[in-house]
Amino acid sequence: MRQVDENYSPVQLEKDIRMMWERTRTYEKVKKASESGKAYYILDGPPYTTGSIHIGTAWNKVLKDCILRFRRMQGLNVRDQPGYDMHGLPIEVKVEQSMNIKSKKEIEEQGMERFVETCRDFALRFKEKMTEEFKLLGVWMDWDKPYLTVDPSYIASVWWTIKQAYDKGLLTIDLRVLPWCPRCETALAEAEIEYWDETDPSIYVKFPLVESPGEYLLIWTTTPWTIPGNLAAAVHPDFTYARIKVRRGTTEELLVVVEDKVDELVELAKIEDAEILQTLKGAELVGLHYTHPFKDMVPYQQQVTNEWAHAILPSKTVTNESTGVVHIAPGHGPEDFEIGAEYDLEPFCPVDESGRYTDEVGEELAGKNVRDANDSVMVQLVEKGALFHEGTVTHRYGHCWRCKKPIIYRVTDQWFLKVTDFKDELVEANAKVAWYPDWAGANRQNDWISNARDWCISRQRFWGTPIPIWRCSCGNTRVVSSLDELREAEGYVEGMDVHRPWIDRLTFKCDKCGQVMNRVPDVLDVWLDAGVCSWASLGYPAEKAEFEKWWPSEWITEAHDQTRGWFYSQLVTGVLAFGRSPYNSVLMHGWAFNPEGEAMSKSEGTAIGPVNVVNTLGADSLRFYLMKANAPWEDVLFQEEGVKAANRTLNILWNVYKFSALYMSIDRFDPSSRKLDQLRDSMKAEDLWMVSRLEALKRDATSSMESYEVHKTARAIEDFVLEDLSRWYVKLVRDRLWKEGEDIDKIVAFKILHEALSTCSVLLAPMTPHISEAIHTNLDRSEESVHMVRWPSFNPDWIDAGLEQGMDLVREISEIVARIRQDSNVNLRWPVKRIVVKTRTDETSDLLQRLKLPLLAQNNIKSLQMVPVEEEWDEMMLSVVPNPNAIGKVYRQWSSKIAVLLKNRPAKAVKAGVDKGEYSLGIEGQLVKILPNMVSFTSTLPPDVVSAEFSDGIVYLDLEETPALEAEGFARELIRRIQQMRKDMKLDVEEYIRVEVECSPKLASAIDTWKDHISRETRARRLSTVEGSKGDYVVEWNVAGEGFVLGVTSLKMKDTLRVLTEVQGISTDKALRLFDAGFDSIDALKAASQDDLSNVDGVSRIEAKRVYDAIHQGEVKEAVPAQAPATQAVTQDAGAPVKEGKTAEEGAATPTAEPLSTPPVDVAQVRELERSFSYLVEEDKPETSYKLFIDTLKKGVKGYCITRNYPAKIRSKFDLKDVPIIWLSNVGRDSTIRPKDLEKLSLSLEQFLSQENGGIVLLDGLEYLITNNNFITVLRLIQSLRDQVAINQSILLMAVNRSTLESHQLNLLEREVDYTIMG
RNA sequence: GGGCCCAUAGCUUAGGUUGGCUGGAGCGCUCGGCUGAUAACCGGGAGGUCACCGGUUCAAAUCCGGUUGGGCCCA
Structure with a gap:
């Protein structure tokens, strides 16, 4: 374990860790390590390639990364392929902008090839950029093999799915009224509409009734442009309608409206006088006709002959608002369309693809954009005298979610998946999915599915999966389901791009009539692309094996807007193709908003990118913040302050680690030397408490991860690190850590700190992979990476709820003491005499006594005294309060004297007497009896004592100074x-x-x-x-x-001390004795004779000689070479034997600046080998190493060569005359060491190094030693050699063939040497 | 207009399923401490009509009903 000098600087640390991962291929190894586990398919919902990610995107990926790392640590074989959604309108829109294209027509004019190719370029470029950003976040997914919706194999999977629908009769072409984007000139799915408020005209139009001249049906609409397409009016058959006479100024009119709304109408339209002439049911109006206001203008309105045209129809969908009469334009509204169909009204739609009126509406309006034409329509209505009232209304209106333009409704031929035919199956399939939180599925998703409509899958665009349908004029249809099948097409070229426009040129020969079949020129809705990704990403159906291994996906997570998006599209395609949901469980997460609460939108400039945050505070801090800020399913208002707070938490963790590692490495603490169980008997109360907390943390962290309450896991760990570990346990054990020598208290504290820190690094690994890796690889090398460590289980035997409760009380009392000290101006350095605690229960009392030592130590208090439960503290000062009233009544003239006497008697005695019934008092020779009613008692605190209540009693703090x-x-x-x-x-x-x-x-x-x-x-x-x-x-x-x-x-002793302690047998203690005797500098030592030195108390003759020799041979120089490289990395392995003469203090001062090995240097950069250093030469054949060896020999340095090559050959090849060569061999005799006999090897090297101060050792054949022993053993040998070399001013040169070692072994080797040279 | 979710200190939030003692934190503010984790760390204090109204109850931040405001999804 090395000590840690650097502060927590996440940006650098993360960069180093990522480089290390890259170099040692950690990700690949971690994946490989879990290959034997149960298959666990996590499916990445493909983000759309928009160019860059925002905090929300980052949150989504980090959440996935966190869970997949967690699952992997649980031993599951996790599939982690990322995906990208790359087709569709947003890219088309971007490309249109970049190519300065304004309409669909221009795309066709400029050539679809160029357009589509540009789309592909954009998508690929954006994909690359986003991948880089995800990597920066530390997300471990299979970035080399993402699934892309634009790949031919992916497209083929989509086709196959369409074919399934076709075969099952669920694919249909139909004339329908659909939301339509006039800018993009394409139909939109419901999922592609966004609603927000829009202000529109609100008009009341008079339709003159044919059957009763002079009377008008009053209709209301917010879309004047639909009036030319009006074909009927609808009333609710059950509503009551009124025939009213209204007067405005001198104008009187007869109107028919719903009765309830007459008053509103009167007010709104400024009607001066209104009279209800008659009321009648809506049903009675049905069948009446009106004259269309534009009958003269729109030829169709004259030609239409249907008996229900321009008639009043009954409809239960009519609502009781505005006039209660709905105008029906079957070509402009889905409901209108349905009603129209019922009455055989044609869906008349005089609007073209770009949202302009066709010539069918007459020259006044033809060619106008319909939404812009509202005014013109109103002008026309005024001209015809049909406009009764005009106003505006603000209401939610649908918009194209790609280009944000308001939608219109148009009637077109489109392809549909008949979702309504299997809605019930969808509901059923959804019920089998495990949703987190459960209401997301049971309520929200279920609600959406229950209202599902048929899914329009065709789009009249370019950059998308081509719809795989070829049709013949005879009506025959062919649906292509694979790339192979496409090969049968006329015009197919092997390897061709299967996008538009190339695929449009392929034709089939009709198998019914022999004519040419042409492809339906549409592309598919992109939601279909995303919907099939659970099998398309597995290459199904072309590849079956992967599908069988993985499908369906075990877990997915996306934000709540995907209820209508990916959650839905997957469910539909899954049920369609396989009769079940393609995912087993879903975590529905929230949205990230900016601090103002606005949604993150790049186009509106409200997005916050994660890259800046990562580059200042680090990915781990961002990740930790995102994981702990909210429950995953709640929205988060992103606050940079929160990231800073997370960074602080990680900093504290780092500081605890740094602090612990310092003392552990000084002491060469070996965590593997003892098990926690073995130390149980040696543990103090605070140790047992810490272990209890740790086990409880493992328990809680695991259960909340399992239920995807990641925020709870994060918060539990944070709480543990800050409160339990840093603020409490470290404080409690601090003094134990710098005890010298083998001390069991110290070892226990080390072990527990080690356990706590390495456990935290493991528990945090899914959330903060970088810092976890850094901490873990230093503390625990049992696995190469923390991400290979198994998720820990907890041991309930260690959990002691009572002890934890007791420690909570100790902490509470400590806070109270701190407050009292502050109020009383007694700072923590000043010891306090004692603390007296009175508890309410014996249980608490016992707990506090058990935790007496930490309580006293933490508060710098000398003693603890417990007051028995139910009793008063006996030092409370009781005083008697006489009741003159009661005394006076009995003793009259003596009463004041009695009062004085009572006050002066010991209050305890008075109380004892009174408690028994009476207390006798002598006064003027008389005995008076004091009865309970004559006195009361008060108790006051003794001097210098301050009291305060705590949750289970009272504490008294005795601040008396002695x-x-x-x-x-x-x-x-x-x-x-x-x-x-x-x-x-x-x-x-x-x-x-x-x-x-x-x-x-x-x-x-x-x-x-x-x-x-x-x-x-x-x-x-x-x-x-x-x-x-x-x-x-x-x-x-x-x-x-x-x-x-x-x-x-x-005293400036440090350097001299170091020189002395490097002499064999001279400990720090002995060196200090020499110092105290006056030999406190090199000069003083030089001046001393051997006898002078041996006269010093405690220094033997031999030791004196060694010191003398060392000083006088001039072999000892400054321990730290003047040219020591700044990046020298000296690693102290926990298992390395403690070298005689090298003290703890020295270890503490060993400079280390880098967590990892130094970067290899090229041989050309190496001028000469420096003493006290060890070198690793990486080369295929040992040549550079021998060259360096010989160069060094030429400088007069003695050499020692160990090789597995035949010695005579080596000797002649490199002209090594006198150099001793040891042959690593099982067959040789003299000067031969068997490769398994490391002890002999080590001994012979030690001999050389101690005799020949300043020699050079060439060790050629490391890989041979490793194969004959094992890596760790050889590593230990090298560590020991390296230490000796450093002490003896020698040089160690090792040659290794890097292809013979695994990269992590190489990495470990590199860490042990000062320099790595590339041969 | 409907469905789902949400509302606690200046900001971000815990607690709510199981009603009960002074509603906890962090940031910020303020006062102080520590000085062998130190360009770190720790403690004290101020700050809350638990959105509003009503109900159930001995007792409501918590349960119920409604209102207002916000988010997502739909009409």
Whole structure:
């Protein structure tokens, strides 16, 4: 485990992690590792290739990524193919803009080929861009193999589905009135209409009744342009209608309207006088005729002969609003169409594809855009005297969701899936789907399906899946269902693009009449593309195996707008083709809005892109925020502040990790050396509590993930990290961590911190994959990646609800103590004498006593005292309050004396007496009896005590100061000031100092009492009280009224110390003894004789000799090479043996700057090998390594060569005369080591390294050692060699053939050496 | 107009299924602490008619009915 020096800088960290994933192909390995698991098909709802993603898109993908990582960690074999929806109008619209095209006609003029090719280019480019953004978010999907709706095989799957519908008789062509976009010149599906408010004319039109001249039927409409297409009027047969006479000015008119609305009409149309002449049922009006106002203008209106034309029809769909009379234009409204069909009225539709009137309406209106023509129509109505009243109305109106233009209704021939024929099956299939949340399916989706209509699947556009229908003029129809079948077509060219316009040129010969069959020129609704993706992405039906393995998809997630979109289109096609839903479960998620609550729309500039956020705060922070901000099914108002908060949480996690890793690595803590169970007996209450919390966290996190309440998982983890781990447990165990030596308390704390951190990294892995990876790979190398780790199970035996409850109380009390300290101005450095707790129940009392130590330690309190339940605290000061009234009545003249006497008696005694019935008191020789009614008692707090209530009782805090407490407080204050000065001096944490203090005698005695403690805490080798403090840095302080002057001097021992401790057998302790004896610099050591050194207490003769030799041979120089590369990565593996002479302190100071190995350098960049460094040469044949070896030998460095090649051959080939060569072989004799005998190898190397200070070892044949042993063992050997080399100023050179190792092994090797060289 | 969902501090929100003690957090604000996690971290305080109206109940943020406002989907 290496220590962590860097702060949490997510952007860099994530970049490194992504590069590492890339380099070691982690994603592929993680997938491979779960291959044997149960198949689990997660289907990506294909985002439309619009160009870039917004927060909502990011949320969607992150949610998917999170769940698929989670499922994978559960051991499931997850299918994670991403998809893109690439056909359709939005791209056509974009391309039209880029090519400056205004209409469909221009596309045809400019050539469809170019247009379609540009569409494809756009779609592909957008796809690439979006993929990059998804990758930036850390989303792990199979980006190399996405499914694309434009692929020929995908298109063939769509065709096959159409063929299924055709074979089942569910595909039909029909004349219908449909929503139509005049700009895009195509029919729209219901799912393609967006509604918002629009202000339209609101007109009342008079239709003169034929049967009663002078009388008018009054109709109301908001679409004046539909009047030319009017063919009838409808009334509700049961409503009551009125014949009324109205007067405006001098004009009087007779009208027929619904009776209920007469008053409204009078007010609205400013009618001055209205008289109801007669009322009658709607049914009585049926069959009457009127004269169409445009009869003279529109020839069709004259020609129409149907008996119901221009007649009043009955319809129950008429509502009781406006006039209660509905004008019917069968060519302009779906309901009108249906009514018209009932009465054999033709759907007359004088409007063309571009929304313009045809010549059929007469020259006044012909050629006008219908919505623009409203005014003209009204002018005409006025001219004909038919307009009764005109106003405006604001109402919700449908718009094309692609181009946002208002829709109109037109009658056209279109292809339909007859969804209404199998609606019941849809409802049934939907009921079998598991919906999260359940109301999304049972209510919302069910509601939509129940109201489903036939699905118009044809579009009169270009960039889409071509409709696979060929028709003959004889009426014969052929539906193509595969690419193979297309090959039979006339004009087919192998490998041709099956899009329009190329496919339009293919023809079949009619098998009925032999004529040429031509393709219906339409394309398909894009929703059909998306709808079939569960099998199209598997290549079905061309490929069957994948389909059988995976289909149907297990889980999908999209936003709630997909109720009418993808959830629906999949269900329809699934039921159509396979009789069931193609998905088993759905998580319906919400929408992301911007902070103003507006939907994210790129075109309106309200979208927020995730890229900026990721580049400042990191993908993990964004992901964590998105996962925890809301329940998935609720909408989120995206707040950057929220991402910052998430970032802070991760930062705290990182800090806990950094802090823990520091001490663990200093101590070479090996987490695998002991199991948690084995340490149970050694655990303190807070340890057991922490483990209990951890197990509970695993339990809760798992259950909420299972139910897709991802926000709960995220919040539980966050709470655990912040509250339990960082703010509490770390504080509790902090002191234990810097104990020296083998200490069981420390090991327990390490183990638990390790467990907590690695568990958090695992639980967070689905949400924050990068930081999890960084933490986990350092703490736990059991798996190469955290994403390969199995999702943890929890152990209920460890969960102790009582203990957790107790700790909650301790925390509550700690908060109370903090508040009291703040109010009383006693800061945490000053110890408090005692805390007295009175609880309501014995249970609480027991829990608090169990947690006594953490309670006291956390609050710097010296003792805990419990008051038995039901009793008063016996130190409460009871005082007697005499009741003069009652006393006076009995004892009259003595009463005031009695009162005084009572007050002076011990209140307890008085109370005891009174409680028994009476208390006797002597006064002037008489005994008076004090009865209960004569006194009452009050209790007051003892001096210096402050009380406060908590949830289960009262705490009393005794703030009395004693000299001992004061001394301790001053000691702590002193430590704090010295630390501050050390910091000001920018001293290394390891550096030793000398401290002089000038102070009052009182303070001096406190210092005397606490001298050892202060010295240890501040690394002071000398601490003295003096007159006139001197030092490198002198500061005058004033604490609690005590002034003192501190002088701090750096002993500058660090470097010398390091030199000493590198000598074999010299520990830090011994080095310090030499220091204290005055040998505190290299010069002083040089000046000393061996005897001088051995005279130092605790230093043996041999040790003295070693030190002497080391100093005088000049072999020892500065431990850190002057040219040490900045990116040197020294990794301390948890399992590496502790080297003699290398101390914990030294480990602490080892600089590490990178989490991973240094990037390999090219051999050309290597000038010479440096001492104390180890090198890995990656080359196919060991040549560069030998060259470097020989170059180094030429500088007079002694060499040692270990190789698996035949020694004599090596010797001659590289001209190695005197260099000892060890042959790794099972057959050789002299100078031979068997490859499995690592111990012998290690021993011989140690010998060389210790004898020949400053030699170079060439180890050629690593892969041979690895195959003969195992990788980890060899790695350990290398770590040990590397350490020795660093200590002995030698060089280690290893050659490896990278193709013989797995990349993660190579990666691990690279981490262990200082440099990797590419040969 | 209908279906579904939602409304709690300045902002983002927990709690609501199982009605019950002073409605919790985070950010922001403010006061303070820590100084060996430190360009970090911790604590105290102020701030809430739990959208509104009505009902059930000893007791409602919570259950019921309605109103208003917002979102999605439809007409």
